[in-house]
Structures are given as C-alpha cells and as structure tokens.
Amino acid sequence: MIWQPLINENLENPLHLAGRVIIPFIMILVAGYTGFGGLVLVALLIFTGVTGTAINLVKLRLSGMLRRIIVCERSKTSLFFTYTGTFILLYTLVFFPSVVAGAWFEGISIIPYAILTIMLAAICGTLVGVVSRGLGGVHLYAILVTVPLVLLGVVRNPIDIFFPMVYVAGIIDLPPLWGLPPLVVGISYGMLLIYVSRL
Amino acid sequence: MIPGVDVDDLAFTYPGGNGISGISFMVQSGEICCIYGKNGAGKSTLLNLLSTWYRPKSGIFRIMGQDGIAQRALVRTLLFPVFDENAHFDSSTGRENLNFFGNLYQSPRSEDIDRVCRALELNPDDRVGRYSLGMRRKLTLAESLVSGKPVLLFDEPTLGLDSQTRDRFFSLVRERADKGAAVIYGTNRIGEVRYGNRILHLTKNGIKDVNSDSDLLSGQIPVKIVLKDQTITEYLEKIDDLPALIARIITLGTPRSIEIQGPPDEEFPAWTKAAEEKLLRAPAFMQPMIKKLVLRYAREKGYVRITADVVEEARRRFDKG
Numbered sequence: 150m151i152w153q154p155l156i157n158e159n160l161e162n163p164l165h166l167a168g169r170v171i172i173p174f175i176m177i178l179v180a181g182y183t184g185f186g187g188l189v190l191v192a193l194l195i196f197t198g199v200t201g202t203a204i205n206l207v208k209l210r211l212s213g214m215l216r217r218i219i220v221c222e223r224s225k226t227s228l229f230f231t232y233t234g235t236f237i238l239l240y241t242l243v244f245f246p247s248v249v250a251g252a253w254f255e256g257i258s259i260i261p262y263a264i265l266t267i268m269l270a271a272i273c274g275t276l277v278g279v280v281s282r283g284l285g286g287v288h289l290y291a292i293l294v295t296v297p298l299v300l301l302g303v304v305r306n307p308i309d310i311f312f313p314m315v316y317v318a319g320i321i322d323l324p325p326l327w328g329l330p331p332l333v334v335g336i337s338y339g340m341l342l343i344y345v346s347r348l
Numbered sequence: 349m350i351p352g353v354d355v356d357d358l359a360f361t362y363p364g365g366n367g368i369s370g371i372s373f374m375v376q377s378g379e380i381c382c383i384y385g386k387n388g389a390g391k392s393t394l395l396n397l398l399s400t401w402y403r404p405k406s407g408i409f410r411i412m413g414q415d416g417i418a419q420r421a422l423v424r425t426l427l428f429p430v431f432d433e434n435a436h437f438d439s440s441t442g443r444e445n446l447n448f449f450g451n452l453y454q455s456p457r458s459e460d461i462d463r464v465c466r467a468l469e470l471n472p473d474d475r476v477g478r479y480s481l482g483m484r485r486k487l488t489l490a491e492s493l494v495s496g497k498p499v500l501l502f503d504e505p506t507l508g509l510d511s512q513t514r515d516r517f518f519s520l521v522r523e524r525a526d527k528g529a530a531v532i533y534g535t536n537r538i539g540e541v542r543y544g545n546r547i548l549h550l551t552k553n554g555i556k557d558v559n560s561d562s563d564l565l566s567g568q569i570p571v572k573i574v575l576k577d578q579t580i581t582e583y584l585e586k587i588d589d590l591p592a593l594i595a596r597i598i599t600l601g602t603p604r605s606i607e608i609q610g611p612p613d614e615e616f617p618a619w620t621k622a623a624e625e626k627l628l629r630a631p632a633f634m635q636p637m638i639k640k641l642v643l644r645y646a647r648e649k650g651y652v653r654i655t656a657d658v659v660e661e662a663r664r665r666f667d668k669g
Contacts, residue, residue: 213433
C-alpha cells in the first residue's frame, strides 16, 4: 500500500515540484563537469532522503495524523515500511533526472546504487522522524545521521563496501588523521542508539 | 451478552501527576454513552486509553470482550476513534481521505459514504485544504460513521459544528447504534448529553451514572447566544468559562447577542454615568453580557457603586479568564 495522499502533499505545488526536480539536476550537471557528480548526487540523495522523510513524519505527528494512523489495526512494521516505501517512490521519481544526469558522468551502473542510497536514506529518515518529537529536534537528529552517512559512503573506511553510496561517488582516500570520521561515526551512532533505547 | 466496552478500575497518570483513576463502567452494544465532564476532567485521557493510544497505569478494559492491553492489536480492529483534532491530508479530496482511512483501518467498503456525506452536508470531492473547520470535523466524523466498526469513540465530536449538523450527526450515530455498535462520546456541553441513552459524569473524583441532563444542570449558568441563523444555549459551570465558550462559538459566526440567563439581576449596585458610558463603548451585542458580568463582579467584591474603574477591573479579570 502506498500512501497516495502523502505523495499528493509533497507534489501539490507545481512550482516547488519543478524546483525539486530541476535544481538538483542542474547541480549534478555543474558538479559533473568538475568531476564531483557522484559526490554531489550522494550528498543530495542522503540529505533530502533523511531530512525530508523525517520532517514529514514529525509534521504528521504534530498535526495529530500520526496518532490516527498508529491506532489503526495495521502493525507498526507494516506502517513503517509503507511510510518509508512511499518516500522511496517519491524521491526516486523526483531525483530520477538527477540520477540519470549522474549516470551520464559516472556510468549507468550507478543507477541501482543511487536507488539503494535513496532507500537507505529514507529508512534512516523514518527512524529519525520516530525519535524526534518536534521540528527543532528533527533537524538536529537529521544532521547527526546525514553527516556520518555521507562520510561512511565516500571516505575509505573498514565497512565502506556495505554502503551503496560508495558505488555512486567512488571512494576518497584521506590521510591517516582523517581516519577519525569512522570513529566519529561510531560514537554518533552509539549515542543515538543509547538515546533511542531509552525512549 | 458481551459488552461493547467494559472498563474496570482504569487509571492513568501524566508525568505532572494529573490523570484519572478508579474509572469503571460498561457500555453495551447498541448503546450510546455520553461521558460528560468539564475541561480537564479527563475525558480525552479516557478516550485516548480506550483507543489504545495510551497505556493505562493500572486497571483493565475490554473491547467486545478482548483485553485492551494484552490484545491491543486485536482491539484495534474493533474500534474507530475520533480524537479532538481533525488531521487530514489537505492536498487530497475528502473522498481520497475517506478511502485512505478506510484502507488504513481495513474497514469494509461501505456504500454509505455518499449518504453519510449528504446527511452531513459535506462535499467529499472538494479538496480538504478548502474546507472550513466545521467541514473538516464533518469529514472526520464521516470517516468514523462509514467505518463499520463495532465500537465508535468520539472526543468532542461536535467541535465546530452548527446545531442542525449536530442533530444530523447524532441521528447517524443512532443508526449505527441500532445496527449494534457501541458508541462513546465525550463532551463538555450539557446540551449534547441528551443524545446519549446513558450519561456518565466524569470528574476528578471519578465517574458516576447520571439519570438525566437535569441532574447536571443544577448550578450551571445558561448562556443564550444568537447567531445569524441559529440560537444556541450553552451551560457554564462558572462565569470564567465564558471567554472560552465565545471563542468556540465564534467559529460558527459572529454572535448577534450573548445573554447570560438565570434569575433576573437586581440593578443594585448603582452605575455611575462614567461607568455607563464606558459600557456603551462595547459592541451593542455584547453590552447585556458585559453588564451582567460587571454586576456579578461588583457584588462579589462588595462594591456599592459601579464606577468606570470597577468596569475596568472587571474587564481585566474577564480578559485574564
């Protein structure tokens, strides 16, 4: 089941929709000619996927819609996946021209990995939305998740092969001091997990 | 026969310490039960518990014989709660929202949608973003009425509805009850308790059965409000609740007059000319109400003359309320 009304909410304004499609597309074109097409695409997909999915969930909570949805007879797992699935579909549609532009520079093989990146970002976004109580918190948690996720996907680290972003942006080798990001990532995720487990 | 809703010694406490406790009652299938209580009595808390949104601190409740705590998932298949907000997708039409909630609650596809919408004077093919507050409420109520669930819960169902729609809504509720649904609605408006075949009065001290609305009316202050196309009589427990009532009524239109009814007021204490002039500065439709408020305030304070300062003092207290 896809939440058609939720898609309507996000595609309602034709001007906003055009902006959402065209601006990333132009960004990828510009970045592509300077050799950073894949990197910018990853950053865009992760940032929009996490933040957009999370903010929408918080808005549903603030409007009272989430309460109406949660007390229905569907399981929380089913609700999680239908909500996340809706945003995967939405962002796949919205970013399709950008992904194609990225593929023009980086090769057609990045397309499935770009879609996997959207999936990963939307799942993380839903989790961020679940733990955030208000619009203030959602931005903080989204940054906490987005930055490490981008770093994990583009900087060489012991687990980089597990992230689809690596196959979109390629890997960046940094000097040993820059081995800090995985550590920061680990600590951030640990803290988030501790916070979530206390909810 | 298994009761639709069976509540036994239910309690819930908010982190601040407020909440409800010792709540026990039973509602049979086919019954419409009104839970009356003033603001803060715990009606919404109780309905949030019955809807499975909150988990009780102690006590149990059963919906159609199923334990509301241990069998929460099963209980959710049996009820359709209407909360005090009208949350919808504004970019979709009323019908799309009806279908969305129908799918979400896995309600049997009802042929009733058009009939219920007609009865509530709701155009389901308009976008919800264009709906007024009352229309949004009607849509929320319609979603519940077409759900076909055996237990319907309503928290302040008529919020923002005019009196004719309110009557039509309750006759649709009666139809659902006649088909076997157990209906519980919470309200703080005495004029609405008569729609229930059972009345429960919820207070901080617990919940008790009340025989009729006249039991609740003693000690209440009737307020008659004339709008463009209808006259509404509401009851206040204390005069300080008047601003909240006006704020609620204003969503239906600008009142032509607001009259606090009850025993005729004596004209004593006397008004000074300056006080009368101050009174005349208020909009004409509010003057009788303000006059009564000021008189009541002056008597409370033991003033023998109402000066412009007394009017100002009363206004300040009224504004605070």
